[in-house]
Amino acid sequence: MRRTRHGQALVEMAILFPLLLLIIVGGIIDFGMAFYNMLTLQQLANDAAQYAAESNCGVARSASEVYAYVGTKKPYYWKTSDFPTPTYDPNVQLYLGSSPGKAVQVTLKYNSPVYTPFYQAMMNAIGSGPYIVLGSKAVYQIPTTVYTR
Numbered sequence: 465m466r467r468t469r470h471g472q473a474l475v476e477m478a479i480l481f482p483l484l485l486l487i488i489v490g491g492i493i494d495f496g497m498a499f500y501n502m503l504t505l506q507q508l509a510n511d512a513a514q515y516a517a518e519s520n521c522g523v524a525r526s527a528s529e530v531y532a533y534v535g536t537k538k539p540y541y542w543k544t545s546d547f548p549t550p551t552y553d554p555n556v557q558l559y560l561g562s563s564p565g566k567a568v569q570v571t572l573k574y575n576s577p578v579y580t581p582f583y584q585a586m587m588n589a590i591g592s593g594p595y596i597v598l599g600s601k602a603v604y605q606i607p608t609t610v611y612t613r
Contacts, residue, residue, distance in 0.1 A: 490580030498596045501542075501576040505600045508537055509550075509572045513604035516554065516568040524554035524568045524606055534572070546575040546595065558605055571601045 516530045530552045538547060551571035558567040575595040578584050584594040 486580070487582055490582060494578045494580050494583050494596075497579075498576040498598065501574060502598050502600070504539060505572055505574050505598055506602070508534060509570050509600040509602035510604075511537060512550065512572070513568055513570040513602040516552065516570060517604040517606045524566075527552045527554075530570065534570075542574065546577065548573050556603060558603065565605050567603050567605045569601065569603045572599070574598045 512530055512534050515533050516525045519525050531550060534550050550573075551569075553569040553571075556567040556569045558565045574597075575593070576598050577595045578587050587594055587596065
C-alpha cells in the first residue's frame with residue numbers, strides 16, 4: 465500500500481522560507497545602503513572639488529583645507545576607519561575647446577559596511593572584507609574670476 469505525502473512540500477517551504485526571505489530582504493537593505501552611500505560620496509567629491517577650486521584669490525586651496533572640509537561634510541555615521549584620506553590634485557590640466565585651463569581633482573573612497581551575515585560572508589570570500597568598496601572622483605575647473613553675491 466502506497467502512502468501519499470501531501471504536506472511534505474509545505475513543511476519544506478516553511479523551513480526554507482525564512483532563510484530565503486532573509487537573503488532577499490538583507491540584500492535589498494545592504495545594496496540599497498551602498499547605493500545611498502555612493503550617491504553621498506559622489507556629492508561630497510563634487511562639493512570638495514568646487515570648494516577647492518573656488519577660493520577668493522583664483523588659486524586652488526591647500527590639501528589640508530580640502531581634507532578639513534571633507535571631514536566636516538561627511539555623514540556622521542561614516543567611521544573614520546572606513547573613510548580613508550582623500551586624494552587631492554590641484555594641478556590638473558583641463559582642455560576645453562582650444563584654450564587650456566587649470567583644474568582640481570578630488571578622489572574619495574569609502575568602505576560601505578554590509579550588515580547581513582550572508583552577504584558579509586560572501587564579501588569576505590571575494591576578498592574585500594565585510595564591506596563594499598566605493599570610489600568617486602570629481603574634477604572642477606579653477607575659475608579665473610569669482611563673483612560673490
